[in-house]
Amino acid sequence: MGNSKKLSLAMVGIILGASLAACDDGRGNAEAAAKQLASAFAALDVGPVAFEGRDSAAVNEQVKEVFKALEPDKPSVEAGELTLDGDAATVPLNYTWKIASAEWKYTVSAELKKSGGDWLAVWDPADLAPDLAEGEILTKGTQSPQRADILGAGDAQLVTYRPVVNVGIDKPRLGSADAAASATKLAQLVGVDPAGYAQQVAASGAEAFVLAITLREEGRSITDQQIAEIPGARGIAATVPLAPSRTFARAVLGSVGEATAEQIEASAGALAAGDVTGIGGLQQQYDAQLRGTDSVVIRAQRADLTVDQIRAAATDPRRVVFQVAPTPGTPLKTTLDPALQSLAETTLAGVGPASAIVALRPSTGAVLAAASGPGSNGYNTAMLGQYAPGSTFKMVDSLAMLRNGLTPDSKVECTPTLSVDGRTFKNAEGYPAGSLGSVTLRDAFAHSCNTAFIAARDTVSQSQLEAAAIAMGVAVEAPSLGAAAFLGSVPGEGAGTEHAASMIGQGKVLLSPLAAAIMAGSVAKGAPVSPQLVLNPDAGAAAAGATGEPTAAAGSPSSTVTPEAPAQASDKPITAAEAAALSDMMRAVVTSGHAGFLSTVPGAPVGAKTGTAEFGNENPPKTHAWIVAVHGDLAVAVFVEDGGLGATTSGPLLKQFLTAAG
Template sequence: MKRTTAIVCLSSLLITAGCSDSTSGGGGSGSDEQKASGAVIKQFADAWVNAWAPNGKPDAAGALTDNPTVFAKRLDDVDSALVASTVTVAPQGDPKCADGSNCTQELAVEAQLRGIGAMKWTSTATAVKTGETWKIKASGDTIYPGLGDSNYLKRVRTLPARASILDRNGVALTANRPIVIVGVASGTKATAATYAAFTKYLDVDGAKLAARAKAAPAGQFVDAITIRAEEWEKLRPTMTKLPGVLTMGGTQSLPPTSTFARSIIGTMKTATEDTLKNAGPTASAQDQVGTTGLQYAFQQQLAGTPGGTVALRDGKTKLTVKTVFNQKGTAGKPVKTTLDTNMQKAAEAALATSKLPASLVAVQASTGQILAAANGPQAASYNRAFQGRYAPGSTFKIVTSAALLGSGQTTTTPLPCSNTINVFGKTFKNYDGLAAYGAGTMQKAFNESCNTAFISQHARLPKDGMTKAASLFGIGRDLGLSISAYGGQVPLPKDDVEEAASMIGQGTVTASPLAVALIAATVDHGTAMKPVLVPGKDAAGPAASPLPAATVAALRTFMRTTVTGGTAKVLAGNGAVAAKTGTAEVVVNGKVATNGWMAGYRGDVAFAVIVEGGASGSKAAGPILKTFLSSVK
């Protein structure tokens, strides 16, 4: 039966011409026998092409032979054995006629073996004349030489071991480990209790699995989930007692644990329509392919190309007569990242202490290389650290300070801190833990994170002041990473209220934890650098012009004194750390909540942490960073 899963484009020329070349029989020269036999052979070549096309039927090709039913089935069986997606069949030269009723012509055949590649051969079509009609002799040799009446072709596809994803030191982050694909038998063999167990123990939607099983053809294995072999061993006594549960073993490229760098490394599953397209022309619908993260982005590089053999076998003994096709696979190539294994472990361990959703990103300030990116406390495929779009809150006062310093203010410029400030009818206030202190400098406003002090200076900035300042930190550009990441945005404010809100990282300002870490890195290094996760793949180098030296010096002082005597005192005792806290108001389900932020650097390592629902940066993000910094050097 012809398969329908392949997606192949054949030109109309190919289908109508049967891939016959200009030297095919049936042309204007030659004897009447050559012309007549050549015409039927050309028709047969066309019909063969159509038979092996997606959704093709062999009946038309069979009807051109002297034994239609037998030959049609034979042609279809060879198609199925080869798992051919398309074929080209080109008659070569002119027919050679032994007499007036028997002519032969060679056929150049090229079949695309799905998931392997092209197999080429030459067969011979024999046209015989019965009465006034020419027919193709219904022989297996017409399809492939040596098939005869009973021999058959057997295809074997082999996959090379998947290459590893490596850390910055060449240490393998992934390896091919034993897995178990758990599913059910199609039809109604599985019971309600079976599907309930899938929901309870494997976090699989039992109702959807049941619907798929009932809709699947009889005798099929309906896969539900792929898990590590050691995890299956814990569940096996319970699951295997239930009706309809089936399993298949195998290997899959996996990190050492199910949680390690999951949102960066990504996941693998049996190919779907979308992931099969991404996997390239030699992938198969049965393959385990990357579905997210680096496993998806570098699927073809990591997977390599499959090999395969086709053997001609004796129809009676089932023994191989000879191997007629042999294609060696090519090994996948590793993908080297900038991740630091120890720092990644430290980041994940620090996030495990949080009861709220949180992310931590660490980058090398001088290069922009990403050292760690973690999401917690539970691992998830969604990479909040790279893709989250959050109001950065008071961490954005790093950018605001740079904007004010660029406008002519200095570290000692008076910035009064009041309880509230009104901007064209909109009242802004400070975070709950800060009481107004009146007169003070820009440095004090930064150390204490006074919203009203910074907003009081909004009229000193041009309309595009915050947008331009943000661009000096790389904010607002496409990060261009090999996996999806959000670089933030600071739109031109439509009015003074939006401008005021942007000065404290609220309103229309958004950024990912990665983007905020890069803000801190810019202060540390003096120049914003493009983030790099995969060297040679991701763009590298400066993302903007260097910050003015005086601005860099001021911001470094601001951030260091915020740790020694300001809102980031929780990090004191962890070396020469410089940081800025942040609390951002957000609306969740119609209610105002807060996210806690902290960004900073130590040595050449810059970092950012966000805690969704955190009361403040110092209380929520601070302890996580303290744990992280105490674990890394």
């Protein structure tokens, strides 16, 4: 009985084992091989895969060659439902590529064969892309859409495509002419370095066109005939995004050109060598919005197909396997007024040191002009400069004094000198003796009596100065501006000579010309001005990527002071009544003070405040020259970095600007 039972159990085991073997038709191993193949294609590394009759290393090189143009991108590849037919199997491979903003999806059918108990992949280039043949590769082409314009007030085109001529040596046109001689002649004609350009031409390939310079078509003095007289020289017409002139608002707008090495490195793969992008200013800050997205075309073609063969063919020998349409950029709308911006730049054209003119509309905060003079060397002095504001800051002092109960008619003491902790402060050279002694606050303001304002330091604390500055819209952030800017820094704490220096806009007090214009504008408006330059900072898909960080440039401010973080908006902004009192005092600067030259400016009465701030260690010290003014619904600040007195240096520039502005 026992032996019979054992025999029965053994028979059951044999039958069950045979049944399991019948169920395992090899599908499991085939599916594992299919998954391995899918993973290998996803990694673009088929070295570990066994192929029927093919060397894995050779196949691996072919795979890399097919997809080389798509680097560094890789696909995701999933194996679908396997179909088994004896020792053969087919499996769909589902590819997904991330190409620009789109997905490229396709399915190919891969074949597997069983050999000696192992499942081997059967090599077919069509496993990589639909209908790909032996000897074919994929190529990737991109083309940028036309860059969007930067617009000004009234949607005036500030930066738009304008005609240019690319002038250079076209080496195939040289014939038997000497390349170095032609390059030297052309360089001398267009004003570039002859030795450097000749070297560049020599180092370029035989088929190259070597650019020497890009000239604006409008107003160019170098003619096509002059260019054609030089063997191999050529001018090629093109259009590029340009402002109305080479200097027009350049520090604010930036420029467009080939991406720098630093930009490419910082772009996380978004930019490559040769890509055109914004460089500095709004062009860089809003580059993605202005640039849009490139079209992308992926083609299959013979690996040995040359550019010349493609050009010569009646029909394109390549076939398109995937493409992404371009997305146009979105124009950037700004408040800059082309006429006022040009006027500001013309006004500063002859100024040697760093300089700026900023004009804004107090009622709206619109920045109409933000010009930095030629001495700024490309730096945005107008918006990013950090300078001691000198006596223009007495507007802030005066607001604090008004808040302490004074009026423009209150009496203050104006002495020739004043000593604070051993340091002697004095009034500017030529201060009128008739305005010394007990004078009204209005008179002290009109003639800019330093000692009268420093004498108020015991009743006006440093924190009150900070609060008054914030109340006038400075030393705060500029959330509506849409561009990088410095709106000032006023310490909330300070004692002794530092506090005394703050009362005359020196010490650690810093403003930019933009901040000075805001300060004057807040008086005209009767409320703090919130400046605005960019009207649509969130337009387009790219605005979220704009950082608003300024780009480092030559000609940075001379001040070595690191400003404190700007304070937040004041809980007690300037009132209409306070602004009216300050407006009365600013008008007195013109009617009875040392800005009388502004009395002849046509139109609305002008109110102003001059400022002179010492800097550096020279004896006598150099000075920043300031003047701010309000003229109807216009507030203007003029600044010259090394400029003597505000009234005598910046004043005439302001008068010239206001008179021409109308």
